[in-house]
Amino acid sequence: MYTEMVTLQTMDNIFYEAQRQGRISFYVTSIGEEAINIASAAALRFDDLVFPQYREPGVLLWRGFTLQEFANQCFGNRDDYGKGRQMPIHYGSNKLNYFTVSSTIATQIPHAVGAAYSLKMDKKDACVVTYFGDGGTSEGDFHAAINFAAVREAPVIFICRNNGWAISTPTSDQFRSDGIVVRGQAYGVRSIRVDGNDALAMYSSVQAARVMAIGEQRPILIEALTYRAGHHSTSDDSTKYRPANEIEWWRTARDPVSRLRKWIESNGWWSEEAESELRSNVRKQLLHAIQVAEKVEKPPISDLFTDVYDVPPSNLREQEMVLRETIKRYPQEYPGDVPV
Amino acid sequence: MAAAIFQGFGASTALSLSKSIDSKRVKLPFGRSLSERRASFVVVGSDGRLVSDSSRARKLVTNAVATKADSAASTSASKPGHELLLFEALQEGLEEEMDRDPHVCVMGEDVGHYGGSYKVTKGLAKKFGDLRVLDTPIAENSFTGMGIGAAMTGLRPIVEGMNMGFLLLAYNQISNNCGMLHYTSGGQFKIPIVIRGPGGVGRQLGAEHSQRLESYFQSIPGIQMVACSTPYNAKGLMKAAIRSDNPVILFEHVLLYNLKERIPDEEYVLSLEEAEMVRPGEHVTILTYSRMRYHVMQAAKTLVNKGYDPEVIDIRSLKPFDLYTIGNSVKKTHRVLIVEECMRTGGIGASLTAAINENFHDYLDAPIVCLSSQDVPTPYAGTLEEWTVVQPAQIVTAVEQLCQ
Numbered sequence: 001m002y003t004e005m006v007t008l009q010t011m012d013n014i015f016y017e018a019q020r021q022g023r024i025s026f027y028v029t030s031i032g033e034e035a036i037n038i039a040s041a042a043a044l045r046f047d048d049l050v051f052p053q054y055r056e057p058g059v060l061l062w063r064g065f066t067l068q069e070f071a072n073q074c075f076g077n078r079d080d081y082g083k084g085r086q087m088p089i090h091y092g093s094n095k096l097n098y099f100t101v102s103s104t105i106a107t108q109i110p111h112a113v114g115a116a117y118s119l120k121m122d123k124k125d126a127c128v129v130t131y132f133g134d135g136g137t138s139e140g141d142f143h144a145a146i147n148f149a150a151v152r153e154a155p156v157i158f159i160c161r162n163n164g165w166a167i168s169t170p171t172s173d174q175f176r177s178d179g180i181v182v183r184g185q186a187y188g189v190r191s192i193r194v195d196g197n198d199a200l201a202m203y204s205s206v207q208a209a210r211v212m213a214i215g216e217q218r219p220i221l222i223e224a225l226t227y228r229a230g231h232h233s234t235s236d237d238s239t240k241y242r243p244a245n246e247i248e249w250w251r252t253a254r255d256p257v258s259r260l261r262k263w264i265e266s267n268g269w270w271s272e273e274a275e276s277e278l279r280s281n282v283r284k285q286l287l288h289a290i291q292v293a294e295k296v297e298k299p300p301i302s303d304l305f306t307d308v309y310d311v312p313p314s315n316l317r318e319q320e321m322v323l324r325e326t327i328k329r330y331p332q333e334y335p336g337d338v339p340v
Numbered sequence: 341m342a343a344a345i346f347q348g349f350g351a352s353t354a355l356s357l358s359k360s361i362d363s364k365r366v367k368l369p370f371g372r373s374l375s376e377r378r379a380s381f382v383v384v385g386s387d388g389r390l391v392s393d394s395s396r397a398r399k400l401v402t403n404a405v406a407t408k409a410d411s412a413a414s415t416s417a418s419k420p421g422h423e424l425l426l427f428e429a430l431q432e433g434l435e436e437e438m439d440r441d442p443h444v445c446v447m448g449e450d451v452g453h454y455g456g457s458y459k460v461t462k463g464l465a466k467k468f469g470d471l472r473v474l475d476t477p478i479a480e481n482s483f484t485g486m487g488i489g490a491a492m493t494g495l496r497p498i499v500e501g502m503n504m505g506f507l508l509l510a511y512n513q514i515s516n517n518c519g520m521l522h523y524t525s526g527g528q529f530k531i532p533i534v535i536r537g538p539g540g541v542g543r544q545l546g547a548e549h550s551q552r553l554e555s556y557f558q559s560i561p562g563i564q565m566v567a568c569s570t571p572y573n574a575k576g577l578m579k580a581a582i583r584s585d586n587p588v589i590l591f592e593h594v595l596l597y598n599l600k601e602r603i604p605d606e607e608y609v610l611s612l613e614e615a616e617m618v619r620p621g622e623h624v625t626i627l628t629y630s631r632m633r634y635h636v637m638q639a640a641k642t643l644v645n646k647g648y649d650p651e652v653i654d655i656r657s658l659k660p661f662d663l664y665t666i667g668n669s670v671k672k673t674h675r676v677l678i679v680e681e682c683m684r685t686g687g688i689g690a691s692l693t694a695a696i697n698e699n700f701h702d703y704l705d706a707p708i709v710c711l712s713s714q715d716v717p718t719p720y721a722g723t724l725e726e727w728t729v730v731q732p733a734q735i736v737t738a739v740e741q742l743c744q
Contacts, residue, residue, distance in 0.1 A: 049493065083526040092525045099492060100525035104516045110482040111489025111517070118493040121445070121471060144479030148486065151477070307527040308562050310585045313613070313660045 001042050001199060002264055003278060005034040005257045008058045010282045011067065012230070015074060015088075018290055019234045024074045028089045030055045032197070032229030035256035036161050038062055039202035040129070040224075044210060047126035049115050050098045051108040054089055055161065056131045063096040067285050071293035078339075083307070084299040106132055106139035109158070113145045116154035120217065127155040127213040129206075135166025137180050143187075149219035150188045157209045158184065158221040161196065163228035168241040184221030196224030197256035200263075227254065298338040301327070421604045427597040429571035430460045433578035434498065436607065438468055441496065444582055447474040447483055448500030457502050458538055458597050484510035484535065488517050491533040496582060504539030504591065505551030518587045519562030534581045536590035540631055540681055541729050543595065547717035550725075552682040554591055554658050558691060565658040566612050567591040567630045571601040573656060576610030584612060591658070593631045615662035617669075621651035624739055625669040627692060628679040629655045632730060636679050639735035648739055658688055666692075667700055674705040675742050679730050684712040709738050 012029040019027040030037055037058020044050075050059050057070065069081070073091050076084035082092055082100065092100025099115075102108065112130035119126055136142055137160060149156045160180040164171055177183060184191030190212065194205045202224060209220040227250040231238045238247065252258075264270040301323065305316045312320075327334050424432070438444045446461055452475040455462035465473040476483040480501065487497040501507040507514070514535065522530050541550045554565060564586050568574035574592070581588035618633065619640060628636045633654045640650050651669050655662060670676055676696060678689040689710040696708055711730045719725055 051489070081526045081528060082524055085526065086524045090524065092528055094525075094528035099489075100521060100529060102517055102521065102524070104512065107485055107513060107517055108489075110485025110513070111492065113482075114486030114489030114491075114495075114497070115493040117445075117471075117474070117486065118490045118495045121495065140479065141482050141485060144477060144482030145486070148477055148479070148482065152474070307523045309522075309564070310530070314663070315660055 001038055001203070002257075002260050002270070004038045004042075004058065004062055005199070005260060006275075006278055007067075007282050008034050008037060008061055009257050010279060011057075011061070011070065011286055014283065014286045014290070015070075016230070016234065018074075019088075023290065023294060024088050026088045026234055027074065028054055028233045029230035030058060032227050032250055032254075032256065033161055033163060034058060035199040035202050035260065036131075036159070036196045036224045036226060039199040040131075040159060040206045043203050043206035044129060045126065046097065047124070048097065048210070049112075049119070049126065049128045051112040051115065051128065051130040052098065052101055053105070053108060053132045053136060053161075054101045054103070055133065057089065057091060059131075060091055060093060060096060060098050063093075063098065065091065065093060065096060065098075067282075067289045068292065069093075071286075071289040072296070075290075075293040075296070076298065077293055077296040078299050079293075079296055080299070083303045085303075106136040106141040108132070109136070109139075109142050109145040110148075112156050112158075113149045113152075113154050116149065116156045116219075117152065120154060125214060127157060127210055129157045129159060131159045131161060133166060134160065134162040134164070134171050134174055134180065135169065136160075137183060138174060143183075146184065146189060146219065146221065147187050153217045154219055155213040155217055156219045157206065157213055158189070158219060159206070160221065160223045161226060162223055163196075163226045165228050165232070165238070165242070167232045167236060168238070170242075179225075180223040181221065184223075189219045189221050191221035191223065193223045193225065196226035197254060197259060199256060199260045226256075229255070298335075300339045421602045423600060423602045424571060425597065426568075426571045426574050426592075426599045426601075427458050427460050429575040429601075429603060430568075430578050430592070431462060431464070433575035434461065434582075435464060435467070437579055437582040438464065438472065441582075443494060444496045444498070445472045445474065445490070446498045446500065447476050447487055447490075449476055449478060449502050451475060451500050456500060458592075458594075460597075461500070480506050480509035481511075481513050484513040485517065487533050487535070488513060488521070488531055491531045491587075492521065492529045496532045496534075498534040498536060498582065501535065501537030503549050503551070503594075504537045504553045505549055507535065507537060507553060508551065508556070510535075511556070514557065514563070514587075514589075515560045519560040522586075523562060530585050531587050532582075532585045533587045534578075534584075534590060535587070536578075536581075536592060538592045538594040538597070540591075540593040540595065541713070541718050541725065544720055544722055544725060545594065545718075546720050550718035552687075552713070553589075555682040555687040557589055558659050558688060562587065563659065564588045564612055565591065566656055567593075567658055568656070569593070569596060569630050569633045569654055571599060572603045573610055573616060573654075575603060576608055577612065577656070579609045580612045583609065588612065591630065595631055596634075613657045613660060613662055615665040616654040616656050617651075617665065618654050619650065619652040621649040621673070623649045623673060623743055624651065624675040624677055625666070625673045626650050626652045626677045626679060626735070626739070627655050627666060628652065629658065629688070630681060632679045632681050635730060635732050636735055639732035639739070642732065642736050643739055646736075646740075648743060650739060655692070661692060661695055663695060663699060666696065670696060670700045671703045674703055676704065676708045677735070677738055677742055678708065678710040678712075679735055680710070680712050681729055682712060683715050684710070685715050687712050706742055709742055711735065711738055 015027045041059040041062035072079040074088035090101040112128045116128040181191045181193040194201050229251045305320045451461040452465040452470050487499040490497045566577050568577045680689040693708045714728045
């Protein structure tokens with residue numbers, strides 16, 4: 001679990017730098033939420049369906065998404081499973097049961113309940129997990145979905161990453177209730193509040209929730225308290241709305257990664273050398289992955305029109321033809337790394 | 341793709357003109373006499389050649405419009421098929437698909453024991469259990485989202501909006517997720533969902549319950565839209581929509597649920613992308629869908645008495661348009677009148693006009709005329725409401741002007 005958390009942290013830092021260098025267009029970090037990401041994923045099984053918001057790449061990482069695959073999606077190249085159609089960090093993997101990230105807030109929560117409905121009909125020994133932030137709980141979708149899950153006894157684990165900020169909106173401006181955990185209670189859902197920066201607490205709570213969700217066929221809400229130590233995204237500078245020393249404090253004194261590290265070191269399972277070796281290894285892999293991803297060509301033009309429907313209809317085929325004509329006529333206006 | 345042939349002779353619904361069809365005017369591919377043809381049907385592929393034993397032909401019923409008793413005196417027992425109302429046809433289609441595939445499920449408000457506000461899901465909860473016919477709370481965006489999540493996980497849900505207007509609340513899910521996720525996931529997740537419900541101007545339902553959503557949804561990439569108008573096409577389109585792997589929005593009309601028609605006993609599935617030839621003609625092509633079809637046919641009676649021969653096509657597929665059938669008609673008549681129920685601004689007619697102008701400009705002898713509803717919220721007063729939608733008298737006038 002620890003190595004994955006370090007990998008996530010390193011990945012976030014390197015991709016963030018890559019965006020600043022202009023190599024990728026956009027990135028969203030999960031700094032400060034590594035424990036939520038990795039520990040919750042570790043407590044689940046691969047059959048459990050995951051409906052993420054966008055700050056949970058750690059779940060994918062845990063399930064086996066390689067650093068190269070992450071890089072491919074961020075660069076939107078030919079090897080991206082999303083075929084270059086979505087922004088960076090909108091990962092999705094069918095085989096890892098991680099549903100493609102959609103930018104809209106909280107829309108994945110009803111999806112999760114619908115998927116749980118499907119699991120229930122098939123009587124599968126699996127549950128559905130959905131993640132969202134404190135801001136997402138203000139959306140109507142959250143309330144209706146959790147209400148529904150309660151009424152219909154759907155095996156869903158609702159994990160709220162209460163990281164204190166919705167871009168620049170602090171939780172005091174988001175709601176006046178006592179956090180999110182009371183909301184679950186209000187809907188008749190068993191809820192718990194956990195220290196989201198404590199990897200072990202996250203692990204045990206998700207594990208217990210899973211047993212309850214599947215065994216008793218009921219939804220569970222976990223409110224994981226944490227802090228968004230990074231900016232909302234690369235388009236944001238959070239020092240504009242919060243003091244820099246606050247950010248620093250959470251990044252250093254309350255960092256979940258170093259917290260877990262202290263614990264494993266104290267048990268004699270880790271050391272300084274192992275740490276530096278791990279970090280440099282991961283860094284090397286990441287830089288290599290980025291270099292490779294940068295060089296791979298972009299998805300072809302034909303992928304612009306496929307997958308809108310199961311079979312491209314006549315109007316799309318027509319539009320593709322017109323586009324190709326235009327490209328043929330003005331090849332110099334056309335980017336060189338996109339194959340026709 | 342093989343197309344069900346239009347039958348323009350003899351047997352027809354009570355809404356079309358049986359007496360006025362002249363055998364000379366009926367252009368069928370072979371030179372058989374009218375009486376011979378009464379007894380047999382042909383299936384013609386879209387390239388005009390006869391399709392004899394394709395498996396498609398076996399499944400497709402050859403009538404685009406089902407036959408109905410011409411006179412009240414004919415006995416129902418002697419004719420094949422069974423008579424039912426449009427909402428029962430929808431229910432039959434739904435039930436057959438639920439029998440056939442255990443992944444098909446229904447979700448919506450009051451669809452379970454109550455049987456649905458328009459009784460389309462009557463009896464289904466009792467037969468299939470209330471997990472497969474799910475009553476949802478009043479949260480359209482959320483239960484549409486649930487339907488999308490369920491569809492991505494392997495189910496084939498049918499989401500019922502109690503009234504189409506309520507689906508405006510679900511617009512976020514429909515536009516940002518339903519239409520999009522197959523594309524943005526790189527084809528990894530498909531969404532075989534059907535979203536259906538009654539819309540259109542009813543009898544004094546008030547402005548909020550008289551919404552016509554086809555114009556709002558038509559831009560969303562990734563969805564298909566169809567509108568049913570008869571029990572025959574309602575059942576066929578329902579089945580086709582459920583079997584399609586694309587998200588399909590099926591538009592029903594509040595005033596058409598009690599239409600009665602005789603439909604075949606055997607199973608049939610219609611194509612989602614095809615228009616229906618209601619009445620072949622020579623002088624003008626009238627394109628319409630849903631309830632306006634009936635206003636057009638009523639106007640057609642008057643027009644025929646005045647000596648005109650309108651060709652009436654129920655476009656059925658609102659997205660994508662069946663430009664093949666429409667094009668052939670335009671090439672024949674050279675005049676187009678579109679009669680629709682949605683608003684003038686940004687409606688289906690507007691898109692259709694643009695599409696026809698782009699593709700068939702050379703074949704037009706006159707500018708396309710589009711009759712739509714007024715750009716006003718539907719008033720409650722009955723007389724006012726009547727005049728916000730297109731009336732047969734206006735259709736007659738429009739045709740007369742077009743054919744000058």
